[in-house]
Amino acid sequence: MNDHLSRVSELIIKHLEGGLLTAQEQQELDAWLEASPQNKTLLPQLTDPDYVREALQQMHSYNAEAGWQKIQSAYTTVPAVVPVRHSSQWKYWVAAAAILFAVAGAALLYLYFPGKTTPIATTKAAQPAKDIPAPAISKATITLQNGKRISVDSLTIGTIDLQEKTAIKKTADGQIVYTGNEASTAQMYFNTLTNPRGSKVIQLTLSDGTKVWLNTESEIRYPVAFTGTSREVEMKGEAYFEVAKDAAKPFMVKSNGTTVEVTGTHFNINAYSDEASLNISLLEGGVKVSKGSNTVALTPGEQAQVNEKIKIDAHADMEQVMAWKNGSFSFKGEDIYTTMRQLSRWYNVDIQFKEAVSEKFYGDISRDKNISSVLKKLETTGGVHFKTIENRIEVYK
Numbered sequence: 001m002n003d004h005l006s007r008v009s010e011l012i013i014k015h016l017e018g019g020l021l022t023a024q025e026q027q028e029l030d031a032w033l034e035a036s037p038q039n040k041t042l043l044p045q046l047t048d049p050d051y052v053r054e055a056l057q058q059m060h061s062y063n064a065e066a067g068w069q070k071i072q073s074a075y076t077t078v079p080a081v082v083p084v085r086h087s088s089q090w091k092y093w094v095a096a097a098a099i100l101f102a103v104a105g106a107a108l109l110y111l112y113f114p115g116k117t118t119p120i121a122t123t124k125a126a127q128p129a130k131d132i133p134a135p136a137i138s139k140a141t142i143t144l145q146n147g148k149r150i151s152v153d154s155l156t157i158g159t160i161d162l163q164e165k166t167a168i169k170k171t172a173d174g175q176i177v178y179t180g181n182e183a184s185t186a187q188m189y190f191n192t193l194t195n196p197r198g199s200k201v202i203q204l205t206l207s208d209g210t211k212v213w214l215n216t217e218s219e220i221r222y223p224v225a226f227t228g229t230s231r232e233v234e235m236k237g238e239a240y241f242e243v244a245k246d247a248a249k250p251f252m253v254k255s256n257g258t259t260v261e262v263t264g265t266h267f268n269i270n271a272y273s274d275e276a277s278l279n280i281s282l283l284e285g286g287v288k289v290s291k292g293s294n295t296v297a298l299t300p301g302e303q304a305q306v307n308e309k310i311k312i313d314a315h316a317d318m319e320q321v322m323a324w325k326n327g328s329f330s331f332k333g334e335d336i337y338t339t340m341r342q343l344s345r346w347y348n349v350d351i352q353f354k355e356a357v358s359e360k361f362y363g364d365i366s367r368d369k370n371i372s373s374v375l376k377k378l379e380t381t382g383g384v385h386f387k388t389i390e391n392r393i394e395v396y397k
Helices: 003-016 023-034 037-045 049-061 064-074 087-100 106-112 336-347 371-379
Strands: 141-143 149-151 158-163 166-170 176-180 190-195 202-205 211-214 218-223 231-242 251-255 258-262 266-271 278-284 287-291 294-298 303-306 310-313 328-335 350-353 360-366 385-389 392-396
Touching (some): 023 037, 211 218, 251 266, 258 266, 258 278, 278 287, 287 303, 294 303, 336 392
Parallel strands (some): 176 202, 231 251
Antiparallel strands (some): 141 190, 158 166, 202 211, 211 231, 218 231, 251 258, 258 287, 303 310
């Protein structure tokens, strides 16, 4: 066997067995993967038991020497990668691959099927990478004052007693509504609504009538009933608020050292810790944004961008800000890194950048689509390509 092919096979077997490759070995394997699309396709196929069974079965039944001679005659000098130029040559490539990646034949056989050496009678073609659908259910949980956690999806439609004189109700469309007489509740109890990655947007109505939409990878901590002179909640991630008017009790949202104060208004807070700034976008009414000794007032259409200081964008694109709540991804010059963070949260996937990519995107895409459809649209720019491996998306130029 060609020395280079033998070396590659050793690296792949080490990789499949979970061995830690040295930096030099990883570079060699990466170079081989980048040499052709067939190489990139073949490596994940070797983790498919059906594919390996079929390849080994063909290896046992196929005249390997004659097949190898045919490949050598087709390519005067056997290259580092055997290309597939015509579909008719595929079977010879499979046979060669079976020999190549089973450098001691039984290595892969024992790796995947310990104790089994008889090929199965029927075979199945290798399956394409499993697609990742948009979230179909809510994975949100409510953590009560006593630490008990309740899965929102497990709640039945109707009213369930919670604490003191406050109850929680799940509506037919999945909203969570707190109801009760706030004036009769002497002690303040707190609940936390957590919406993880890969979950539908969850809507919450607080006991004062304030409505909250919670994006993925977000949480909000709130009183079961507001008993003091103000209404205070804490949140992480992203949420949209439609605050019930109450001039006597200002509504305050605290996040990452920033406070937003209102009496009744509609606004969005994007407070993901991996974004460049914490952004408060005002759609209706008025808010005051404070951090440390800095305080600014916003009017509708403005966005406060909070870092160490507070910067105001007087012409923020509110349609883009609210796209997540309205069921779409909206890209207006977003870079690849910002874009992939959004996909990571929504589809609950890990993102791995294999190469530096400087692509930017423009356009809207429905959040109801499978991730493969979204990635195909992003690839139409020609400046980026993706590979899906289980729950990981690899990004290439």
